[in-house]
Amino acid sequence: MRKVLTGNVAVAYGAMLSDVQVVAAYPITPQTTIIEELATMQADGLVDMDYIRVESEHSAMAACIGASMGGARAFTATCGQGLFLMHEMLHYATGARTPVVLANVNRAAAAPWTIWSDQTDSVSQRETGWIQLYCEGNQEVLDTTIMAFKIAESLRLPAMVVLDAFFLSHTSEPIDIPDREQVRDFLPPFDPGDLWLDPNNPRTFGGITMNDAYMEFRWQIQRDMEKAKAVITEVHEEFARVFGRKYHQVEAYQAEDADVVIVVSGTVASTSRDAIDLLREKGQQVGMVKLKTLRPFPREEIIETLKGKKKVAIIDRNFSPGATGIWAQEIRNALYELPEGDRPLIYGYIAGLGGRDISVKVIESIYQKTLKDNRPDDVDMWIGVNYV
Amino acid sequence: MEIVESTNVYAYKLITKKDYFAPGHRACQGCAEALAVRLVAKALGRNVIVASATGCMEIISSPMPFTSWRVPWIHVAFENAAAVASGAEAGMKVLMRKGRVPKRKITFLAMAGDGGTSDIGVQALSGALERGHDFIYICYDNEAYMNTGIQRSSSTPYGASTTTSPAGKVIPGQITWKKNMPEIAVAHNIPYVATACPSYPIDLVEKVNKAARVKGPAYIHILSVCPTGWRLAPELSIRAGRLAVETGVFPLYEVEYGRYRFTEEYLKIQGRFRHLSEEMIDTIQKRVVEEYEKLEKKIKMTEGD
Numbered sequence: 001m002r003k004v005l006t007g008n009v010a011v012a013y014g015a016m017l018s019d020v021q022v023v024a025a026y027p028i029t030p031q032t033t034i035i036e037e038l039a040t041m042q043a044d045g046l047v048d049m050d051y052i053r054v055e056s057e058h059s060a061m062a063a064c065i066g067a068s069m070g071g072a073r074a075f076t077a078t079c080g081q082g083l084f085l086m087h088e089m090l091h092y093a094t095g096a097r098t099p100v101v102l103a104n105v106n107r108a109a110a111a112p113w114t115i116w117s118d119q120t121d122s123v124s125q126r127e128t129g130w131i132q133l134y135c136e137g138n139q140e141v142l143d144t145t146i147m148a149f150k151i152a153e154s155l156r157l158p159a160m161v162v163l164d165a166f167f168l169s170h171t172s173e174p175i176d177i178p179d180r181e182q183v184r185d186f187l188p189p190f191d192p193g194d195l196w197l198d199p200n201n202p203r204t205f206g207g208i209t210m211n212d213a214y215m216e217f218r219w220q221i222q223r224d225m226e227k228a229k230a231v232i233t234e235v236h237e238e239f240a241r242v243f244g245r246k247y248h249q250v251e252a253y254q255a256e257d258a259d260v261v262i263v264v265s266g267t268v269a270s271t272s273r274d275a276i277d278l279l280r281e282k283g284q285q286v287g288m289v290k291l292k293t294l295r296p297f298p299r300e301e302i303i304e305t306l307k308g309k310k311k312v313a314i315i316d317r318n319f320s321p322g323a324t325g326i327w328a329q330e331i332r333n334a335l336y337e338l339p340e341g342d343r344p345l346i347y348g349y350i351a352g353l354g355g356r357d358i359s360v361k362v363i364e365s366i367y368q369k370t371l372k373d374n375r376p377d378d379v380d381m382w383i384g385v386n387y388v
Numbered sequence: 389m390e391i392v393e394s395t396n397v398y399a400y401k402l403i404t405k406k407d408y409f410a411p412g413h414r415a416c417q418g419c420a421e422a423l424a425v426r427l428v429a430k431a432l433g434r435n436v437i438v439a440s441a442t443g444c445m446e447i448i449s450s451p452m453p454f455t456s457w458r459v460p461w462i463h464v465a466f467e468n469a470a471a472v473a474s475g476a477e478a479g480m481k482v483l484m485r486k487g488r489v490p491k492r493k494i495t496f497l498a499m500a501g502d503g504g505t506s507d508i509g510v511q512a513l514s515g516a517l518e519r520g521h522d523f524i525y526i527c528y529d530n531e532a533y534m535n536t537g538i539q540r541s542s543s544t545p546y547g548a549s550t551t552t553s554p555a556g557k558v559i560p561g562q563i564t565w566k567k568n569m570p571e572i573a574v575a576h577n578i579p580y581v582a583t584a585c586p587s588y589p590i591d592l593v594e595k596v597n598k599a600a601r602v603k604g605p606a607y608i609h610i611l612s613v614c615p616t617g618w619r620l621a622p623e624l625s626i627r628a629g630r631l632a633v634e635t636g637v638f639p640l641y642e643v644e645y646g647r648y649r650f651t652e653e654y655l656k657i658q659g660r661f662r663h664l665s666e667e668m669i670d671t672i673q674k675r676v677v678e679e680y681e682k683l684e685k686k687i688k689m690t691e692g693d
Contacts, residue, residue, distance in 0.1 A: 021479060021482040021483065021486070022475060022478050022479045022482060024471075024474075024475060024478070048482065048485065048486065050478035050479070050481055050482045052474055052475065052478050052514055052519065053519065054471060054474075054519075055511055055512070055514065055515030055518075056511060056512070056515070058467070058468065058471075058512070059468055059470075059471035059474075059511075059512045059515055059516075060471075061474030061477065062464055062465070062468035062471035062472050062475065062512065063470060063471045063472065063474050064475060065464055066439060066471070066472035066473060066474065066475025066476035066477075066478075066479065067464070067465070067475040067476060067478055067479030068475075068479070068484070069462055069475075069476065070437070070475070070476040070480050071479065071483055071489065072479030072480075072483055072489070074475070074479065074480055088465060089464075089465070089468075092464055092465060096462075096464070125459070132612035144565060189484060189488065197437045197460040197462060197476060198460060199434055199435050199436065199437065199459060199460055199494060200459075202457065202458055202459045202460045202461070203460060203461075204450050204455035204457050204460075204461045204462075205460075205461065205462040205463070206450075206463035206464055207446075207449075207450025207451065207452050207455060207463060208446065208447055208450055208451050208452065208464050209451075209452040210451070210452070366452075369492045387490075
């Protein structure tokens with residue numbers, strides 16, 4: 001079945017088709033239409049779930065953790081300030097090994113107050129141990145929501161589906177809605193094994209540890225995050241077999257023979273595809289790499305894809321004050337181990353903060369600058385900013 | 389408490405011998421809060437899921453790899469025991485409806501200290517009470533942040549000396565009045581609110597039983613004497629709880645009421661009030677009488693409702 005859906009409604013469809021059992025959510029622009037749609041779906045009997053209208057995002061995540069520890073499939077959605085308020089609980093969800101799924105609509109951080117898009121909210125959660133899956137379009141949003149449950153539950157790690165505010169959340173696209181029974185076969189109900197709040201088998205969760213035990217818990221998270229790379233690939237492949245759409249942690253577009261590769265994430269990828277096509281028509285040897293996962297970071301795939309390229313331009317719709325864009329940091333980190341001849345020059349660009357448009361023209365100018373400059377600047381270039 | 393006072397039966401015959409909060413935990417000598425937890429666990433039995441806030445009871449009962457809990461127990465954070473319990477309750481409802489878990493009565497208990505309830509946890513608690521989850525919330529009120537070393541909370545009584553409201557040369561300890569948390573719970577129009585104190589064990593157990601029978605949220609505020617934080621000899625814990633009730637400082641309501649007696653007796657056995665002047669004691673006495681009269685009026689007003 002095909003429908004014209006916004007990114008937010010696509011999230012709701014993904015959660016509904018996944019037979020989510022508990023939704024705990026608090027409204028925040030531009031996430032609201034996700035939880036409104038889910039409320040309507042519940043009211044119309046499309047999904048049998050319990051909907052907790054919590055009094056804050058902090059409690060939303062706490063309730064999801066409680067539900068998940070009780071063996072239920074739990075979901076929430078938020079953005080920007082809401083995700084920041086949740087931060088403490090994000091760490092906890094990982095430590096407790098609760099496979100909660102969260103849809104985060106990328107919204108820039110205050111102050112000054114804004115509701116427009118950038119990735120500062122989600123990249124700020126990089127160290128919380130959440131799997132982070134960035135989406136380019138609304139079909140990918142719906143499909144990723146379903147896959148996120150499967151990935152999270154097989155690893156018992158929480159997963160975040162990330163979509164750009166407005167560019168996806170409030171933009172409509174024709175979407176293929178997967179068949180419900182097929183989704184049920186693909187994603188059976190969450191089985192917590194014997195690790196849940198079972199009165200027949202009482203266990204203590206979240207007790208206090210001393211310095212002789214804590215590191216082992218953290219190590220298990222790291223071990224399973226490394227394992228997550230293979231799990232995500234397997235889930236992508238299985239999804240492709242059932243539903244015919246293939247996703248990648250690292251997707252190369254026209255990159256094989258490219259001298260300059262532009263690395264992007266989120267909706268910038270779809271604009272970049274157009275920019276690359278236009279530049280290719282003009283005979284430019286340029287390609288694109290789209291990154292879907294920030295955590296776990298697909299280090300090996302990145303090295304494989306970018307090895308031997310001359311120049312890599314990374315567009316970050318986020319930045320870390322006093323350092324560089326987050327994707328640029330990660331990629332520099334990964335490529336450092338390549339021998340000098342194979343290691344590309346890395347050009348970092350900050351663009352599109354607070355929802356400023358990253359148009360085809362912007363991407364072309366980034367390409368031209370990268371092509372022209374023999375060496376990258378010492379700091380990331382801020383694109384289109386009025387330096388005052 | 390009338391039962392305790394007027395029967396010749398020993399308490400152990402009225403209360404199950406079975407413990408779901410095991411001995412061997414790390415509470416201080418004379419900790420009335422651990423005693424209250426033990427009584428609550430006895431009352432609720434095995435079909436219960438406990439969500440605990442950070443605090444003394446979390447620290448003393450769950451040091452890896454040990455646990456004092458013979459029922460499923462989870463600690464998430466300081467401010468959100470109520471939110472965690474509401475998630476667990478909601479999840480279980482769906483799983484039972486879908487046949488993933490066999491249907492039976494499970495009680496959901498959220499517990500926290502006075503800081504985790506009336507300060508940092510009040511928002512999550514208010515939300516959970518308002519939403520009407522079928523759960524019990526118990527505040528174990530020892531009147532300060534005892535786990536971190538006796539810092540004042542909004543539940544610390546007027547005049548009490550704590551490490552962050554010390555009795556100094558100019559400021560005589562805590563200068564604000566104890567927040568009336570049970571009244572805040574009452575304001576949510578929930579089916580059941582009670583106050584209790586482990587110095588009256590049978591009264592406490594009966595109230596917990598009643599709370600478990602009620603459909604919807606129940607709130608119990610348990611005064612939990614802390615010898616360490618109250619500067620009180622451990623053997624006086626039970627007596628201090630009794631005095632708090634008898635003097636009207638901490639009236640037990642819903643089921644029983646404390647007999648009225650002069651406040652000073654309650655204050656004078658506690659080192660934290662050692663510095664109080666006659667004038668301050670008078671002020672406290674006046675306030676206690678006022679609060680008690682208000683409570684009496686409310687009871688009369690709602691009689692027969």
